[in-house]
Amino acid sequence: MKSSVTSSPPQFVSYLWACFGTLLLVGATFMFYVWTEKRIDHANQLRFTSHNLVDELRQSSDDLTRMARTYVATGDAQYRKHYQEIVAIRDGQAPRPLNYENVYWDVVLANGQRPRGVQRAAPLMELIREAHFTLEELALLAAAKNESDKLVGLENSAMDLRAQGDVGAATAMLHDAAYHRVKADIMRPIGAVSDSVDHRTRLLVEATALDANLARFAFMFSAIGLVLLVWRAKRRLDAALGCSVAQLRAGMEKLGRGDFTTPLAVSDEARDSVWGWLAHTQQSLMRLDGERSEALERIQRVSRLYSALSQCNQAIVRSRSESELFERICRDVVSHGGMAMAWIGLIDKEQGRIDVAASFGAGVEYLEQLEVSLDPDTPEGRGPIGLSYRGGQPYWCQDYQHAPETAHWHAHGVRYGWASSAAIPLRRDGEIIGFFAPYSGTLNAFDHEVRELLLEMTLDIEFALKNFDREAVRLQADQRVQYLAHYDVLTGLPNRSQLHERTRQLLEQARIHRMPMALMMLDLDHFKDINDSLGHTVGDALLSELALRLASCIREGDVVARLGGDEFIFVLRNVGSGEASDVARKLLDMTGRAYTVGKHDLKVTASIGIAMYPDDGHDIETLLQRADAAMYQVKRAGRHDFRFFTAAMQQRAARHLRVVNALRYALEREQMHVMYQPQVSLTTGRIIGAEALLRWSTPELGAVSPTEFIPAAEESGLIIQIGDWVLRQAVRQARAWLDAGLPPLVMAVNLSAIQFRTADLPSHVAQILYEEGLPPEYLELELTEGVALQDPQGAITTMNQLHDRGIRMSIDDFGTGFSSLSQLKKFKVYKLKIDQSFVRDISTDAEDKAIVSAIINMARSLGLTTIAEGVETIEQLEFLREQHCDEMQGYHFSKPLTADNFRALLENESR
Numbered sequence: 001m002k003s004s005v006t007s008s009p010p011q012f013v014s015y016l017w018a019c020f021g022t023l024l025l026v027g028a029t030f031m032f033y034v035w036t037e038k039r040i041d042h043a044n045q046l047r048f049t050s051h052n053l054v055d056e057l058r059q060s061s062d063d064l065t066r067m068a069r070t071y072v073a074t075g076d077a078q079y080r081k082h083y084q085e086i087v088a089i090r091d092g093q094a095p096r097p098l099n100y101e102n103v104y105w106d107v108v109l110a111n112g113q114r115p116r117g118v119q120r121a122a123p124l125m126e127l128i129r130e131a132h133f134t135l136e137e138l139a140l141l142a143a144a145k146n147e148s149d150k151l152v153g154l155e156n157s158a159m160d161l162r163a164q165g166d167v168g169a170a171t172a173m174l175h176d177a178a179y180h181r182v183k184a185d186i187m188r189p190i191g192a193v194s195d196s197v198d199h200r201t202r203l204l205v206e207a208t209a210l211d212a213n214l215a216r217f218a219f220m221f222s223a224i225g226l227v228l229l230v231w232r233a234k235r236r237l238d239a240a241l242g243c244s245v246a247q248l249r250a251g252m253e254k255l256g257r258g259d260f261t262t263p264l265a266v267s268d269e270a271r272d273s274v275w276g277w278l279a280h281t282q283q284s285l286m287r288l289d290g291e292r293s294e295a296l297e298r299i300q301r302v303s304r305l306y307s308a309l310s311q312c313n314q315a316i317v318r319s320r321s322e323s324e325l326f327e328r329i330c331r332d333v334v335s336h337g338g339m340a341m342a343w344i345g346l347i348d349k350e351q352g353r354i355d356v357a358a359s360f361g362a363g364v365e366y367l368e369q370l371e372v373s374l375d376p377d378t379p380e381g382r383g384p385i386g387l388s389y390r391g392g393q394p395y396w397c398q399d400y401q402h403a404p405e406t407a408h409w410h411a412h413g414v415r416y417g418w419a420s421s422a423a424i425p426l427r428r429d430g431e432i433i434g435f436f437a438p439y440s441g442t443l444n445a446f447d448h449e450v451r452e453l454l455l456e457m458t459l460d461i462e463f464a465l466k467n468f469d470r471e472a473v474r475l476q477a478d479q480r481v482q483y484l485a486h487y488d489v490l491t492g493l494p495n496r497s498q499l500h501e502r503t504r505q506l507l508e509q510a511r512i513h514r515m516p517m518a519l520m521m522l523d524l525d526h527f528k529d530i531n532d533s534l535g536h537t538v539g540d541a542l543l544s545e546l547a548l549r550l551a552s553c554i555r556e557g558d559v560v561a562r563l564g565g566d567e568f569i570f571v572l573r574n575v576g577s578g579e580a581s582d583v584a585r586k587l588l589d590m591t592g593r594a595y596t597v598g599k600h601d602l603k604v605t606a607s608i609g610i611a612m613y614p615d616d617g618h619d620i621e622t623l624l625q626r627a628d629a630a631m632y633q634v635k636r637a638g639r640h641d642f643r644f645f646t647a648a649m650q651q652r653a654a655r656h657l658r659v660v661n662a663l664r665y666a667l668e669r670e671q672m673h674v675m676y677q678p679q680v681s682l683t684t685g686r687i688i689g690a691e692a693l694l695r696w697s698t699p700e701l702g703a704v705s706p707t708e709f710i711p712a713a714e715e716s717g718l719i720i721q722i723g724d725w726v727l728r729q730a731v732r733q734a735r736a737w738l739d740a741g742l743p744p745l746v747m748a749v750n751l752s753a754i755q756f757r758t759a760d761l762p763s764h765v766a767q768i769l770y771e772e773g774l775p776p777e778y779l780e781l782e783l784t785e786g787v788a789l790q791d792p793q794g795a796i797t798t799m800n801q802l803h804d805r806g807i808r809m810s811i812d813d814f815g816t817g818f819s820s821l822s823q824l825k826k827f828k829v830y831k832l833k834i835d836q837s838f839v840r841d842i843s844t845d846a847e848d849k850a851i852v853s854a855i856i857n858m859a860r861s862l863g864l865t866t867i868a869e870g871v872e873t874i875e876q877l878e879f880l881r882e883q884h885c886d887e888m889q890g891y892h893f894s895k896p897l898t899a900d901n902f903r904a905l906l907e908n909e910s911r
């Protein structure tokens with residue numbers, strides 16, 4: 001095609017060049033022809049001029065003869081004048097009249113007027129010389145002229161004779177033989193020249209006419225050649241165009257209008273022609289137009305998707321929930337992204353199928369009975385979504401209605417006009433949780449840019465999901481904070497703040513409706529021991545169970561709250577003291593039932609204090625305070641009971657407050673001193689030790705019992721400072737007695753559990769011993785069972801450190817706590833102090849007897865010394881001795897003594 005297309009123009013151009021060359025040739029031959037014609041004209045002109053000049057010579061001679069003869073005949077002077085004019089003209093002395101070729105006689109006399117117009121004056125012979133006569137002809141003409149001049153002389157002579165009146169002579173002179181001879185001498189050369197000129201110029205004309213004919217033929221041939229070439233060129237041009245110019249113009253106009261719909265018809269011969277090229281160009285333009293349309297469509301598609309992406313981003317910002325976001329995304333990708341339909345499905349892992357979360361566009365109704373699963377063994381699991389799920393990649397189906405993977409849904413595709421579809425996985429924390437499925441009515445809709453945009457859109461959705469998650473976490477946290485602000489985490493019961501809020505509302509209602517109300521405070525007895533011995537996990541489990549039980553005891557609308565620890569508050573609407581008592585009993589009963597926590601079977605009791613509205617207070621704070629005072633009295637009275645608040649309790653509570661306040665200044669005001677109670681060996685009956693017992697009295701309160709102020713000091717934390725002071729006093733006293741030479745004895749000092757748990761206790765005790773100069777073996781720390789319960793391992797470590805420093809330890813009030821003898825094995829104690837509550841009744845109570853006896857026996861088997869405290873009677877002493885108790889302490893031997901009295905006792909004994 002290419003070679004044939006390019007061969008025509010050179011041929012056509014060659015023809016054009018040939019035409020041009022031929023045209024030049026035609027022009028040249030024509031010019032030549034014109035030139036030859038001009039030469040013929042020139043030759044004719046020359047012939048004419050030559051004849052004229054020769055004729056003028058003859059004519060003038062004849063005119064002169066006629067004028068001379070007429071003058072002679074008539075004597076009219078005008079003829080002589082004409083005669084002279086003719087001579088003057090012929091000799092170049094007068095200007096030549098116009099048309100002098102004619103006979104002068106005719107010129108002058110025809111109408112009796114003078115000759116019209118003049119030419120320049122020129123002698124006839126000069127004109128003849130200029131007229132290209134041959135030399136021979138010139139010589140003949142010169143001879144004729146001479147003869148004519150001779151004749152002029154003769155004629156002048158004749159006219160002179162006439163003028164003189166001699167007409168005859170004059171006439172004779174003009175008609176005689178001499179005259180005729182001369183005349184003949186003139187005419188003869190003129191005739192010869194005339195023949196010569198005639199012959200010569202005719203030859204010239206003939207020769208020139210031959211040239212002219214040649215030129216004419218050349219012109220004709222070249223013109224014919226030109227016509228032929230033009231014809232050929234036209235043929236070539238037609239072949240090059242391949243159609244008529246009008247057709248070509250119509251075709252070009254069609255192309256110009258961008259009309260590529262109907263292709264230009266081209267015959268085989270016209271393929272290599274402008275028409276063929278035009279058709280070819282039309283095809284190229286058609287292709288380009290198709291490509292341009294495709295590109296335009298793609299750009300529009302992409303820009304639509306860009307718009308959808310922007311909408312998607314707005315949706316992300318605006319949507320408040322996952323479902324709202326999904327709905328917006330589907331709507332935007334259809335409304336703005338040019339998709340036919342879009343849906344988002346979430347994976348139902350249990351069912352192994354996809355649940356539609358959102359959809360929009362043509363054909364969404366088909367989703368109502370969606371048949372898409374992830375199971376590769378079913379046809380609906382082998383579609384784009386199943387493939388995408390298993391491949392972990394987006395799946396692009398570019399020909400929906402013919403792709404085998406969409407075979408299961410081809411009917412839907414045909415019905416709704418889907419030509420392409422995609423399944424793009426949606427991930428949350430890297431795991432596929434669903435799919436974004438856009439459908440397009442265009443084949444191959446998912447080109448590179450569209451894919452990139454859809455993937456970007458999907459990433460944005462995932463980002464939004466992450467944000468929703470964060471938002472959900474934040475909301476949960478907020479709710480949690482809200483919850484924590486109002487509810488107790490462990491039990492789920494309202495906490496203090498919620499209690500206050502609800503109680504205020506209930507009090508307000510009670511006030512309006514004039515109804516009574518009860519506020520109860522329940523506190524578990526010795527719950528701390530459970531926590532300490534079995535750990536907080538067990539304690540917490542017990543509290544949870546208890547909370548459930550307590551909540552079940554109250555009516556709807558009443559309040560049960562946990563204030564922290566083992567303290568619960570109940571607010572009971574519209575109840576008097578009788579109903580409140582019933583509820584309290586029920587609560588005690590519920591609390592006292594057995595608990596099973598893990599492997600532990602537990603039992604606890606509770607103490608309840610009750611304050612009544614409006615008798616005991618009108619606000620929550622007062623009611624709480626009074627319920628607390630009542631509960632405190634239950635505790636003091638031996639626990640596991642309930643009590644209503646009374647005025648006396650109020651007084652006790654007020655005293656407690658005064659005690660705590662006064663304690664703060666007890667040491668600095670030197671209101672405290674230490675008493676010493678002897679400890680006696682039951683074997684020897686001798687004093688082997690002393691227990692330091694703290695005493696406190698103030699001007700306002702008087703003497704306050706340690707059983708009152710020690711717990712108050714422990715509650716307020718003052719026990720550390722006070723206990724420290726007691727220890728130093730006792731150690732110093734022991735050293736003083738040693739220094740006084742008294743028999744060595746062991747100084748027993750009570751150590752509160754709070755003191756025991758201070759971090760540097762062993763080194764601190766050692767430091768005091770060092771500073772006071774008492775050997776450690778003379779000090780015995782009396783620990784309660786509770787010291788080891790909270791953190792047994794820590795207690796063992798502390799005991800070991802004390803033991804390593806040579807300091808003795810005993811367990812005080814043994815039998816009241818949770819210690820087991822087996823646990824004692826691990827403690828570095830050397831003595832058990834049997835609590836006086838057992839000792840008190842050993843003479844009357846068989847059970848106490850058995851307990852004391854068991855404690856002594858077991859202690860012995862563990863290699864521990866036993867001491868019984870609170871021994872007041874000889875019977876008690878006897879029993880203890882029978883049981884081989886090692887030591888005793890009690891009023892039976894001595895009450896606590898001042899240091900001086902104790903020294904006196906020692907001195908008495910040693911005497």
Ligand SMILES: Nc1nc2c(ncn2[C@@H]2O[C@@H]3COP(=O)(O)O[C@H]4[C@@H](O)[C@H](n5cnc6c(=O)[nH]c(N)nc65)O[C@@H]4COP(=O)(O)O[C@H]3[C@H]2O)c(=O)[nH]1
Nearest residue numbers: 693694706707710726750751752870871872889890891892
């Ligand atoms: N009814 C009766 N009582 C007897 C008899 N023999 C001794 N007592 C009393 O029993 C208590 C023995 O001390 P405790 O069991 O350690 O019990 C002590 C001890 O737990 C605590 N305590 C006293 N002083 C201190 C101290 O300096 N530090 C610490 N942490 N607690 C102390 O106060 C509790 C009470 O001390 P006190 O009132 O001095 O009471 C003392 C003592 O006076 C008797 O035969 N009959």
